[in-house]
Amino acid sequence: MAFLADALKRVKPSATITITQKARDLKAQGKDVISLSVGEPDFDTPDNIKEAAIAAIRRGETKYTPVPGIPQLREAITRKLKRENGLDYKASQTIVGTGGKHVIYNALLATLNPGDEVICVAPYWVSYPEIVALCGGTATFAQTHLKDDFKLQPEELEKAITPKTKWVILNSPSNPSGAAYSHDELKKLTEVLMRHPHVWVLTDDMYEHLTYGDFKFVTPAQIEPGLYERTLTMNGVSKAYAMTGWRIGYAAGPEHLIKAMDLVQGQQTSGTSAISQWAAVEALDGTQEHLPVFKKAFERRRDLVVSMLNQTRGLKCPTPEGAFYVYPDCSELIGKTMPNGKKIETDEDLVIGLLEAEAVAAVHGSSFGLGPNFRISYATSDEKLEEACRRIQRFCAELR
Ligand SMILES: Cc1ncc(COP(=O)(O)O)c(C=O)c1O
Numbered sequence: 418m419a420f421l422a423d424a425l426k427r428v429k430p431s432a433t434i435t436i437t438q439k440a441r442d443l444k445a446q447g448k449d450v451i452s453l454s455v456g457e458p459d460f461d462t463p464d465n466i467k468e469a470a471i472a473a474i475r476r477g478e479t480k481y482t483p484v485p486g487i488p489q490l491r492e493a494i495t496r497k498l499k500r501e502n503g504l505d506y507k508a509s510q511t512i513v514g515t516g517g518k519h520v521i522y523n524a525l526l527a528t529l530n531p532g533d534e535v536i537c538v539a540p541y542w543v544s545y546p547e548i549v550a551l552c553g554g555t556a557t558f559a560q561t562h563l564k565d566d567f568k569l570q571p572e573e574l575e576k577a578i579t580p581k582t583k584w585v586i587l588n589s590p591s592n593p594s595g596a597a598y599s600h601d602e603l604k605k606l607t608e609v610l611m612r613h614p615h616v617w618v619l620t621d622d623m624y625e626h627l628t629y630g631d632f633k634f635v636t637p638a639q640i641e642p643g644l645y646e647r648t649l650t651m652n653g654v655s656k657a658y659a660m661t662g663w664r665i666g667y668a669a670g671p672e673h674l675i676k677a678m679d680l681v682q683g684q685q686t687s688g689t690s691a692i693s694q695w696a697a698v699e700a701l702d703g704t705q706e707h708l709p710v711f712k713k714a715f716e717r718r719r720d721l722v723v724s725m726l727n728q729t730r731g732l733k734c735p736t737p738e739g740a741f742y743v744y745p746d747c748s749e750l751i752g753k754t755m756p757n758g759k760k761i762e763t764d765e766d767l768v769i770g771l772l773e774a775e776a777v778a779a780v781h782g783s784s785f786g787l788g789p790n791f792r793i794s795y796a797t798s799d800e801k802l803e804e805a806c807r808r809i810q811r812f813c814a815e816l817r
Contacts, residue, residue: 427550431543432784436768440778451805453793454778456592458741460659460714462696463707469699470663470692478695482688485679486513486667490694493701494667501625502639504650506669512678513697515689517623517653517666520678521586522548523685524619524649524668527677528583529554536577536585538569539786540744542592542621546786554583558786563746566735567594567787571605578609584617585610587637590624593785593792594744595719595737597628600635607641618648623666626657626708628739629716646671656740657708658700663693715741718795718802725806726793730813741796744782748789753816761816764789775808 436454444450473479485491491508498504514520525535525548534557535549546556559577561567574585587606590597598606610616620637628634638648653666668678688694719737726734726745731753734745747767754760755770765781768791772778782790795802 424551424553428547431547433543433780436772436778436780439769439772443772443776448776450772450776450778451797451801451808452778453795453797453802453805454780455796456742456794457661458656458659458711458796459798460707460711462659462663463700465703466658466660466696466699469703470696473692473695478691480691482691482694484683484688485675486511486688487691487694487698490667490698490701493698494669497701498650498669502636502650504636504638504645504669507672510672510675511667511669512675512682513665513667513689513694514678514682515666515686516664517621517651517655518544518548519664519686519689520651520653520666520668521545521619521621522552523678523681524651524670524674525549525552525554525584527674527681528617532581533583534579534581536574536582537786538585538587538591540567540591540593540782540790540792541586541786542588543784545586555581557582559585561594561596561787563733563735566737567591567596567744568598568602569606571609574606574609578613578616580615582613582616584619586619586621588621588623589634590628590737590739591742592624592740593742593780593782594735595740595742596735597624597632597634597738597740600633600640603635603637604640607637607644610637611641611643614647616647618644620648620650622650622652623656624740625652627712627715627741629712629719630738632738634739649674654697654700657711659707659711660693660696660700663696664689665693665697667697715795718797718799719743721799722793722795722802722806725803725810729806729810731816732809732813741794743793743795744785744790745793746790747782750813750816751789756815764791767791771809771812775812777805777808777812
């Protein structure tokens with residue numbers, strides 16, 4: 418009898434973590450590695466949020482909390498959704514989990530039966546298909562294209578929907594492409610979804626606040642109220658508040674779904690860290706003055722990286738609207754040979770070659786379901802980014 422669960426056979430380890438580990442190993446050998454593979458801001462959590470957490474500890478807010486979150490945070494979430502997204506939710510329609518990933522996991526665990534399909538839009542965040550598999554569902558894929566700046570077109574969404582589709586996961590701005598949908602672009606997708614009333618929408622709005630220029634963020638339930646009853650709007654504080662280690666994510670949706678997620682969470686983690694929840698209340702309700710600072714830095718870095726990559730032989734890189742990733746196409750480099758004589762057959766060969774030759778860690782596109790591409794996270798200093806792009810330019814120039 419096998420010891421490990423069959424479900425594990427369908428789950429792959431995170432490619433991001435694998436590359437990050439390889440980069441760490443090279444660093445330990447003394448190499449000057451520039452890591453552009455991790456998905457977290459290089460900024461520190463703003464002080465007002467840290468102070469709120471310290472005050473919570475001093476007040477003795479250190480006990481179990483209600484499973485779906487402390488009432489103060491659930492109320493703060495309803496205020497945030499009203500203020501920023503024009504969405505009306507009651508506190509009972511919200512739930513707080515241990516990071517956005519956990520919230521997605523619980524939503525799918527609470528709803529998927531064997532055979533249920535979940536559409537992931539490629540390139541997708543690496544965890545979606547794996548979470549779907551762990552929850553016993555089947556991940557299916559809708560493709561995007563470089564010519565559309567990796568934004569899903571309505572025909573592709575329509576094509577991906579089957580009678581077995583239970584959810585479609587939308588993610589704008591996207592990890593890994595940074596692509597974000599304008600009102601009109603998203604409206605075209607919600608029109609498709611209105612024609613398929615059996616499909617639920619899980620919108621991952623984790624990068625909502627990280628958009629640049631005059632881009633205006635929108636979320637599905639806001640622009641199509643007809644979807645309100647079958648949309649789970651998920652968000653968190655990890656990225657925009659530089660709180661990846663605090664592990665707070667949340668979602669709002671129909672009460673029956675939230676109750677089901679509450680049931681799952683109650684037998685799993687219970688409520689998440691009380692201290693982190695108090696910190697998140699301050700993140701949502703408190704001053705947002707750090708945000709323009711983050712955004713300005715990210716926008717400058719995006720422009721630097723996109724410009725340098727587009728001056729690189731064999732790379733094509735659209736300018737994404739948000740997040741802190743770019744996703745250059747490297748199809749022209751496939752089939753070329755590196756100075757060490759190795760041929761580049763895949764985008765994975767390319768990122769491994771780049772790491773070994775130039776000590777720059779990026780993540781190959783095939784792990785996000787669309788390639789040949791690679792993902793660069795520009796959540797690091799301008800100096801490091803400039804040096805990394807110079808190394809990428811040299812690496813690509815030396816291919817034959
Ligand atoms: C698109 C997307 N959704 C969700 C998450 C998960 O966030 P958290 O750290 O809050 O679990 C991430 C983190 O990388 C992400 O990129």
